[in-house]
Each structure stands twice: as C-alpha cells, then as structure tokens.
Amino acid sequence: MYSEEIKTVTDSLNAASSSQSESGTGWIMHHIMDSNTLDFEPFFSIQLPHLNLFGFDISITKHIVFMWIAFALLVLIFNIVAKSYKKSLLPKGLTNIMEVLVLFVRDEIAKPTIGKGYEKFLPYLLTVFFFILFCNFLGLIPYGSTATSNISVTATLAIISFIVIQAGGMMKNGAFRYFKGLIPGGVPGWLLPIMFVVEILGLFTKPFALAVRLFANMTAGHIVIMALLGLIFILQTFFVAPVSVAFALFIYLLEILVALIQAYIFTMLSSLFIGMAVHQDH
Amino acid sequence: MEFAYLAAGFGAGLTIFGGALGIGKLAAAAMEASGRQPEAAGDIRTSMIIAAALIEGISLFALVVCILLALK
Numbered sequence: 404m405y406s407e408e409i410k411t412v413t414d415s416l417n418a419a420s421s422s423q424s425e426s427g428t429g430w431i432m433h434h435i436m437d438s439n440t441l442d443f444e445p446f447f448s449i450q451l452p453h454l455n456l457f458g459f460d461i462s463i464t465k466h467i468v469f470m471w472i473a474f475a476l477l478v479l480i481f482n483i484v485a486k487s488y489k490k491s492l493l494p495k496g497l498t499n500i501m502e503v504l505v506l507f508v509r510d511e512i513a514k515p516t517i518g519k520g521y522e523k524f525l526p527y528l529l530t531v532f533f534f535i536l537f538c539n540f541l542g543l544i545p546y547g548s549t550a551t552s553n554i555s556v557t558a559t560l561a562i563i564s565f566i567v568i569q570a571g572g573m574m575k576n577g578a579f580r581y582f583k584g585l586i587p588g589g590v591p592g593w594l595l596p597i598m599f600v601v602e603i604l605g606l607f608t609k610p611f612a613l614a615v616r617l618f619a620n621m622t623a624g625h626i627v628i629m630a631l632l633g634l635i636f637i638l639q640t641f642f643v644a645p646v647s648v649a650f651a652l653f654i655y656l657l658e659i660l661v662a663l664i665q666a667y668i669f670t671m672l673s674s675l676f677i678g679m680a681v682h683q684d685h
Numbered sequence: 686m687e688f689a690y691l692a693a694g695f696g697a698g699l700t701i702f703g704g705a706l707g708i709g710k711l712a713a714a715a716m717e718a719s720g721r722q723p724e725a726a727g728d729i730r731t732s733m734i735i736a737a738a739l740i741e742g743i744s745l746f747a748l749v750v751c752i753l754l755a756l757k
Contacts (some may be wrong), residue, residue: 411753619745
C-alpha cells in the first residue's frame, strides 16, 4: 500500500547523499539515513551483515539495530517494573517513573477517547507509546540513530494501528454494520455514494498522516541540527562555531520536547481513531 | 532550467508562513482563555499542545514535498 511512497522517499534520499558528497555535505544525509555500518566515528566501524532471503534484502542495518536495542530496553525495564509489583503495591524508583507514564496513557489518552471497553486496547496503546518514545530518545544520545526517522518503520506502525482500528471496530459492531456506520446519520440519499467514497478514503489517509507526521518530525529535527553544525564546515571558519553550537543546542532541547510530543500525538490519535471506530454513534 | 530548488525554497517559506499563522492564532486564543479562567489552564495547555502538533504535522507534509523536490 505504501511501497511506492517509501521507494520515492528512499530513492531521493539516496540521490541526495550521493550528490552531496562532492560538495562536502554528504555526511549530513549519511548521518540521518539508514546504512549498513555502525559508525563510532573516530574509533572504529562495525560492518553489519547483508542478508538476502528469496531476493528480498533483509540485511541488518543501523535502524534495525537500534530498534532491537529499544526492544531489549523495553523488555528489560518492564520486566523489572512488573516484578516489583509482586513485592509491594507501592512503587519505588524506576517503577514509580513507569507508573506515572502508564497512568498518564491510561487516564489521559485511553479513557477519555475510547470510553467504555478501553482495557482491551490499552496494551497496544502502551506498547506503541513506549516503543516510539524509546526509539526517539535513543536517536538523541551520541552515536545513536533514530529508528523512527525511517519511513518504513513509521509506515509499519501506522499499518499496525490501521489493523487494530479496523479489527476493533469490526469486532465491536460487526463487519457490515461497521461500514454502514461510517456514514453519519441524517444524510440525504443522493449524497450517499460520495459520502461512502470520502469515508473509505478517510480510513486510509488517517494512518498515512500518522506515519508521515512521525517520520517528518524526527527527520526534520535531525536535519536542522546537522545543517546548523555543518555551517561551520561550509563557511570554514571557527568564529561561527559559538553561534552555531548555541543554536544547535537550542534545537536539540526542542528535539527532546518533540520526541515526547510525537509519541504522545501518535498514541492519542490512534486511540481517538479506535474510539471513533468502536463507538460509532458519536 | 533548475527551477526545482527555487520551487522547494518558495514552498518551504509559504508553508512556514501558514503554519506559524495558525499556531500563532491558536496560542493567542489559549492565552486569552487561560487569563479568563486560570483554573482551566492545565486543560487548555494540553489541548493547545495537541492542536499545535497537528498543525505542525500538516506543515511537515509540505516540507517533505519540498525536500523531495530539492533532492530530485
């Protein structure tokens, strides 16, 4: 469904990185895009393996390694948190922090938007919130790379959200009544064909917007930081360094805020669409 | 004729103009509402952040199109 868009975006990013290497700014695109090596720049580089399955390129790339690191961190942290609830219901330390976030997702995101029956969707919403949060934060540490700045990753998250929304709506309302309920009541008869087409298109554009919003926010922040720091190399003078680093620091702090907000927005919009699909009479 | 770069530049500028206008009006309304009823300031702040992120999402759509133009 999204394969042409993904191919267009990755093709033009590839073209950019190859065209910019002559002018000396190829490293900007190289730091943002996926690559087959893990670079710890002045020290060493780890070359990641190329794997090929039936003609599909499933080589392990930088973004995949960081997704696995996020997955390992999530499993580790939440195992600790879950086990600590067996000892006492009063949270301390790490459990306290995680409890604040989990209760935030439950009380501010799931309950107001889904209403009754929100418990069934809470595991998915919590997973998506913490996965996006950890991936975004891992991209901000030095030598880290943001897995969610890859359109394939965000498109996959959006497709999974799409499946959860449709499955949730169809299981609650029955498949045929769900499609009938897409069209709001009190619509004159001659408008029905157009309304139906518009609503079906709306079903697909909403997850697409989710994917592009997350991808663009993550990529744009990194491009701005790299461009500001690259100003030092383009102008080839040390005197622009304090200004450049100060601006880059400000954008970096903004990036931390954007990482949190984008995880929250993705989860909030997913839960809003789930609520609209499950309780169609709103 | 290398008009792609020019188009990308104009596109990015226009997008930022529209997005900044929208978020500016949003922030103005939020400030006024917080001033009228300080107890609701927390709720208003949350809604303001949500709306700002959505508006920024739209402007980033246009930015992605501009980047695609400049890179082709």
